[in-house]
Amino acid sequence: MAGERTGSPLLSGMTxxxxxxxxALPFTFIMLQAIFPEIGAxxxxxxxxxxxxxxxxxxxxxxxxxxxxxxxxxxxxxxxxAVPLAGLRALYRLPGxxxxxxxxxxxxxxxxxxxxxxxxxxxxxxxxxxQLTGVNLAEFLFxxxxxxxxxxxxxxxxxxxxxxxxxxTIGARFADVSRVFGAGPGRAFWRIxxxxxxxxxxxxxxxxxxMSIEEYGTPAVLGARxxxxxxxxxxxxxxxxxxxxxxxxxxxxxxxxxLSLLAFALQRRIATARDFDVVGGKSPRAPARSLGVWQAPVxxxxxxxxxxxxxxxxxxILATALSRTISGxxxxxxxxxxxxxxxxxxxxxxxxxxxxxxSLGLIAALVAGVFGIxxxxxxTRGPGRGQRVIDALAMLxxxxxxxxxxxxxxxxxxxxxxxxxxxNTMWILVLAYVCILLPQPVRYTVxxxxxxxxxxxxxxxxxxxxxxRTALRIWxxxxxxxxxxxxxxxxxxxxxxxxxxxxxxxxxxxxxxxxIWRQFDQGSVGDGMxxxxxxxxxxxxxxxxxxxxxRRFERKA
Amino acid sequence: MKQTLRTGLLALSLGISGAAAHADITVYTAGPAGLAKxxxxxxxxxxxxxxxxxxxxxxxVMARLKAEQANPQADIVISASWATAxxxxxxxxxxxYTSPNAATVPDFxxxxxxxxxxxxxxxxxxxxxxxxxxxxxxxxLAKPEYKSLVTMPDPAQSGSAFxxxxxxxxxxxxxxxxxxxANGMLVAGANKAALTPxxxxxxxxxxxxxxxxxxxxxxxxxxxxxxxxxxxxxxxPRPMMILKSTKHADDAKKFIDFVLSDKGQKEVAKVYxxxxxxxVEALRPTITELxxxxxxxxxxxxxxxxxxxxxxxxxx
Numbered sequence: 001m002a003g004e005r006t007g008s009p010l011l012s013g014m015t016x017x018x019x020x021x022x023x024a025l026p027f028t029f030i031m032l033q034a035i036f037p038e039i040g041a042x043x044x045x046x047x048x049x050x051x052x053x054x055x056x057x058x059x060x061x062x063x064x065x066x067x068x069x070x071x072x073x074x075x076x077x078x079x080x081x082a083v084p085l086a087g088l089r090a091l092y093r094l095p096g097x098x099x100x101x102x103x104x105x106x107x108x109x110x111x112x113x114x115x116x117x118x119x120x121x122x123x124x125x126x127x128x129x130x131q132l133t134g135v136n137l138a139e140f141l142f143x144x145x146x147x148x149x150x151x152x153x154x155x156x157x158x159x160x161x162x163x164x165x166x167x168x169t170i171g172a173r174f175a176d177v178s179r180v181f182g183a184g185p186g187r188a189f190w191r192i193x194x195x196x197x198x199x200x201x202x203x204x205x206x207x208x209x210x211m212s213i214e215e216y217g218t219p220a221v222l223g224a225r226x227x228x229x230x231x232x233x234x235x236x237x238x239x240x241x242x243x244x245x246x247x248x249x250x251x252x253x254x255x256x257x258x259l260s261l262l263a264f265a266l267q268r269r270i271a272t273a274r275d276f277d278v279v280g281g282k283s284p285r286a287p288a289r290s291l292g293v294w295q296a297p298v299x300x301x302x303x304x305x306x307x308x309x310x311x312x313x314x315x316x317i318l319a320t321a322l323s324r325t326i327s328g329x330x331x332x333x334x335x336x337x338x339x340x341x342x343x344x345x346x347x348x349x350x351x352x353x354x355x356x357x358x359s360l361g362l363i364a365a366l367v368a369g370v371f372g373i374x375x376x377x378x379x380t381r382g383p384g385r386g387q388r389v390i391d392a393l394a395m396l397x398x399x400x401x402x403x404x405x406x407x408x409x410x411x412x413x414x415x416x417x418x419x420x421x422x423x424n425t426m427w428i429l430v431l432a433y434v435c436i437l438l439p440q441p442v443r444y445t446v447x448x449x450x451x452x453x454x455x456x457x458x459x460x461x462x463x464x465x466x467x468x469r470t471a472l473r474i475w476x477x478x479x480x481x482x483x484x485x486x487x488x489x490x491x492x493x494x495x496x497x498x499x500x501x502x503x504x505x506x507x508x509x510x511x512x513x514x515x516i517w518r519q520f521d522q523g524s525v526g527d528g529m530x531x532x533x534x535x536x537x538x539x540x541x542x543x544x545x546x547x548x549x550x551r552r553f554e555r556k557a
Numbered sequence: 558m559k560q561t562l563r564t565g566l567l568a569l570s571l572g573i574s575g576a577a578a579h580a581d582i583t584v585y586t587a588g589p590a591g592l593a594k595x596x597x598x599x600x601x602x603x604x605x606x607x608x609x610x611x612x613x614x615x616x617x618v619m620a621r622l623k624a625e626q627a628n629p630q631a632d633i634v635i636s637a638s639w640a641t642a643x644x645x646x647x648x649x650x651x652x653x654y655t656s657p658n659a660a661t662v663p664d665f666x667x668x669x670x671x672x673x674x675x676x677x678x679x680x681x682x683x684x685x686x687x688x689x690x691x692x693x694x695x696x697x698l699a700k701p702e703y704k705s706l707v708t709m710p711d712p713a714q715s716g717s718a719f720x721x722x723x724x725x726x727x728x729x730x731x732x733x734x735x736x737x738x739a740n741g742m743l744v745a746g747a748n749k750a751a752l753t754p755x756x757x758x759x760x761x762x763x764x765x766x767x768x769x770x771x772x773x774x775x776x777x778x779x780x781x782x783x784x785x786x787x788x789x790x791x792x793x794p795r796p797m798m799i800l801k802s803t804k805h806a807d808d809a810k811k812f813i814d815f816v817l818s819d820k821g822q823k824e825v826a827k828v829y830x831x832x833x834x835x836x837v838e839a840l841r842p843t844i845t846e847l848x849x850x851x852x853x854x855x856x857x858x859x860x861x862x863x864x865x866x867x868x869x870x871x872x873x
Contacts, residue, residue, distance in 0.1 A: 126758035138759070224711070224745040240616025241713050243644070244623045326756040327686060327780035348591075410624040424630060503621055507583050507609035507630070518590050518612065521749055524777070525756075 015374045016386065019393045022371075022435050026408030027257075027396055033411060034250035050247040059234060064255060067213050067230045070147065071263070074212035075205050077152035081305060082159035083201070087189060088298055089160075090167030092291045100302050102544065104157045106310040108489070109539045110317075111496040111513065112154050113217030114532045117520075118316035119150050120221065121326075128319060131330045142225040151218050153309045155208045161485060162204035162447070166197040169451060199271040199450045203443045206267040210260050210398035210439070216499050231256045232401045236499075239403060246407070253404040260399025261392070268391075271450065314536070321530035339530035350531055353510035354538065360426065360511065361495035361539075364433035369487040371434065372441025373479070380449040381457075391446075398439035402500035405436050409504055424506045432504055433494035440493075441486035448482035449475070488543045495539050581607035582808045585622065586635035587615040587795070589773075592828045593635070599824065600815045606808045614747065615641065615716060629802040632809045635674055635795060638716030640857050642671040642796035652799040654810055658817035661836045663844075671798040674816055675830035678792045678847055679721045681784040682755060682766035689761045694786045695725065695733060698742070698764050705741035706761035708751040713864055715747050717793035721765045722867050723856035724791040734870035737764065744871055756781060767793065772829035772841060785842065789850040794833070 029039070038045045054060055085104075089097060107115070122128045123137040130136040140146050170193055178188045194201075219230045235252045238245040291298055319330060321339050328334030343350040379391040397405060409432055413423040422428045452475055460470040498513030505514055512535045519528030586593045590612045597608035611621070615637045622631060636642060645651050651670035659672050666673035681692050689702055698707045712719040725733055743760070745751070748767045754760040756779050763771070768783050775781045797816060799809045815821050822837040831839045856863065 120754075121757060124754060124757065124759040221746070221750070224750075225743065237713070239620040240614065244616070244619045246620070246623055325777065325779045326753065327684060327758065328778075329757070407620075407624055410621070411627075414625050414628045414630070416628040502613055502617055503624075505611075507585075507611040518588070521588050521590075521614070525753060 011374060012378045012386065012390070015371075015378050016390055016393075018371065019375070019390060022431065023393050023396055023438065026405060026412050026435065027400070028408075029411035030250045030253055030400070030404060030408040033246055033407070034254055037247040039411065050251060054248050054251045059229065060252070060255070063229050063231045063234045063252070064259070066228060067232075067256065067259065069144070070151075070219065070230055071209045071213040071259075073144070073148040074151045074155060075209050077148050078156040078159050078208050079201075079205060081152060082156040083163055083194075085302065085305060086160050086163035087167055087193070088291075088302075090164040091189075091193070092289050092298075094291070094302070095295065095299065100306065101161075102540075103306045103310055104160055105488075105543065106314070106536070106540055107154050108157050109492050109496075109536045110154070110310075110313055111217075111498065111516070111532065111535075112151070112215060113221070113498060114317060114516065114529070115154055115313045116150055116218045116221050117525075117529075118313040118320070121320055122312060122316045126329075128316060128330060142222060144228065147219060147222045147228065150222065151212055151215060153313075154218075155211055156309070158207050158211070158489075159201070159204045162200045162444070163197060165482070165485070166200035166447070166451070167193055170196045200447045202267045202270045203447045206263055207398070207440065207443055209263050213256060213259060214399070214401040216401055216403065231259075232403075235401060236403060239407070249404065249407065253400050256401065256404075257396065257399040261395070264392070264395045264398075271447075314533075317529050317533050317536070321526055321533050323526060326525060339524070339526040340534075342524075342527050343530045343534060348515075348527075349510055350515060353512055353515035353531075354535060356426070356509060357495045357512040357535075358538070358542070360429050360433060361491040363430050364437065364494040365487040365491040367430065368434050368437055368441050368490045369483055371438060372445045372486060373483055375438075375442045376445035376449050376479075380446060381454070391442075394442040395439050397435050397437075402432070402436050402497065403503060405432055406500040406503035409435070409500075423504075426506060426509065428504050428506065429501060429509075429511070432500045433490070433497060436497070436500060437490045437493055440489050441483060444482045444486035444489075445479055448479040452478050492539050492543060496535065581609055582632045582803075582805050582812055583609040583611070583630055584633045584635065584812065585611045585613075585618045585631040587618055587637040588612060589770075589828055592824060592830075595824050595827075596816055596821060599820060600812055603815065603820075604808075604811055606811065608812070616714070629800055631800055632803040632805050633797065633799055633812055635797045637677075637793065637795050639720075639794050639796055640716060642668075642798055643857070645798060646670050650801055652801045652803060652806060652809075654799055654813065656810070656814050656817050658814050658834070661834045662817070663835060666794050666833050671796045672813065672817065673794040673833035674797045675822075675825040675833055676792050676794045676844065677717065677830055678768045678785065678842075678844075679717055679765045679790050680768040680771070681786060682752060682763040682768075682771035683782050683784055684755050684758060684761055684780055685782055686780045687755075687758060687761035691782065692762060692784055692786075694788050695730070695764065696736075696788070698762060699733065699736035699740045701740070703740065703761055705743075707737065707740070707742040707764050708754060708760045708762075709737075709742055709744045709764040710748045710751045710766075711744050711746060712867055715765075715767075717748070717767055717791075718765045719860070719864070720791045720793060720856070723859075723863050724789075724850040726863060726866070727856070728789070728850045730788070731866075734867060738871045752781075768841070769829040776829070785847055787848065789848040791850055792831075792844060792847070795830070 032039045036044045036047050037050055088094060089100065094100065119141060120127070123141040125136045125138050127136055174192050174196060178192050179185070183191065214232055216232050216236060219228065220233050220236065223229060223233060231252050235249045238248040238252065320326070322335050324334050324336040324338060342348065375390060375394045379387045409428060410423070413421045413428060422431060456474050457470050460474050465473065496513050497511070498517055501511045501513050502517065505511060512531070516528045516531050519525070519531065584593070584597065593610055593612050597610055601607055611618070618634065618636065619641060622634065646668065653669045655669060656672065659667050662672060666676065681698065683691055685691070687706065689706065692698055692703070697703070710718040712722045742764060748770060751763045752766060752770060752774065755763050756774065771781050771783050797813055799806065799813065803809050817834060819837060822832040822834050826832050826837060826839050829841050831841065831843045
């Protein structure tokens, strides 16, 4: 974006240094690992000895192709679900609008591996659906469309929130102009509102793409059933199957990173191709239209999507948590609270795990939020040199699965020469979460910045406001809702993160994710589901309070 | 909740000051976590030595060990795969130690640098409510009665499933896997992933289930039975080893002694594993009562080949 560059070099410098420590260094160690197989033992012997074999292998080609298919499929499915809902939510008076927002937050609170397990327990032969209705949808679930469906049900809220926020900012004013010139409502949406929302849409779709290609749980559980391997499952395989092959994992991660960077370049091209400023001054928000006779069908549509994406997985989780035994099925005499008692009595450290995760999530959200603002400011307003590098660095973690970030963090922070290290303390988890989730606040904040015309700041400066005052009075209020939304996202995802936590958690420390995973691993799926249910409730309630204050803040601004 | 939240924040603030307890011993262990926690707690009670536990799958434990090679953190490793111990010993990573309590551990369950904690066996886990007859041998599961109703842990992911494939191959049962593949057997995931569909009834039986996991589920009231195949099976001993890099060798040795003590072995028996010591009573059939397949000595040298053959049977 070519606007005035007003940011200070000092801020750029500090942001760059912080990004190097949090992102660049761990990724450098992954690259070193890919090149030097013995780096874990501190040796640079036999460089590049792995490269040829991995790149030539048949699996590599197939996994790369499948990863691309999966990412594209989930992006398409998510936008088909989310864009119409977002348009209706933003431009019309939707009864219970806030409630729908909250409901659509929930799929994001459900850890994807738990949701997938819920879908399996529901749809497989003899699953809950068959117990209730006599039919099962196993064939659909264990197929490519099945994986795409389950993953889109999890990720469409990302698009929904970004798109509805952007549609609302654009408001009906621009479309109204086209209506005056004779365009129908559909045409006005397609030709005016949707194109103007391009930066936000492209950013959220990129997030969905990146989330999908680095998601481990769903492809691992569903894909294994019909031989669908992606790069992430390949990486996990080389990290878990004897003999452990760190260089191969690092190489596959690099392939994944290249894919993500390509998607990122595409998104950047789309978002910066034209000028998308729509906030050019203080404009009254146009009142939303009435839905008229369409109110009932629209509500039915919202209800259906909410039930399938939120209700079904939650019910499956609850049903399993309330079942004394899995083999007892949905029967009255099989209902019991023993799994909840096991969690709440805290004999196995469940409460401590929850407290750990919530503290970690809170700290990660704060750090990532501040970080996100700094990076977004530097890349949209800062001095031109190096901003592309900073932008790419902030995007990089999106490209790598959590397990790879974890690997990089161990290789980096477990060097014996370091005088002080966060390794084997809780701070390594904060580092891991901030690194993995940094792209979220960055993407959201950049999109918000791109909608603020720099002339607003220029006007403030001309009127004699200091840079600090300009920031506080002009753009902080304008981007605050986006930043808070992104921080909520960081909190919820960090609070349930599994894959990286499993590898870098300090010895003896459980998080929600690792606790649930251990329960599944031991055989008490019921205990795991009870914990998952309580954690989902808690992670929904905590942000709800924050969301309330966000609304108040928005109204004031 | 408030209290635990405070402890969580406290742990964070302590963490940065580097107060991670390095004077204690650190144990990296494969599941079950309940057993690891019980052993650690009892050991601390008896010796006053604190134990830091890292519990994950054998794969994740090995990945962490490998990534930490430059600066090893663990003192003791407990794995669910015997091959990891032999490989570590070959690489010279282990501290030789023979516990005085290992006297009644059979020779094939110990070496100079590692010893079994306990032993699992592979079996058929079968759901009595599945409407099928209880299988008695591996080959039964290739019958039409079990068409598309059998799962198996992936031998590429599960060390014990690999041992079973190698054992059956060596015993001349190489026609078994093509027949199972033709009968729609599903090969997916690690050990636990194979069991859950059988509990709900989506599948009827697991080919090569780790027996103690299924016995534990049965004890909790799940509808699951364990059948030891008549033509024989393999056992999966769980090796314990002290890393040579340890700075707490004496305390680590005490931990090994404790796990092999009467008390430690009783904890092992409680989760339906066979205790490594023959003189501690098991709550389940033991090695002497099970029919075992002949040992396949060079299985690990041929690992790639065996896995290739296996996946060819399943058309991958």
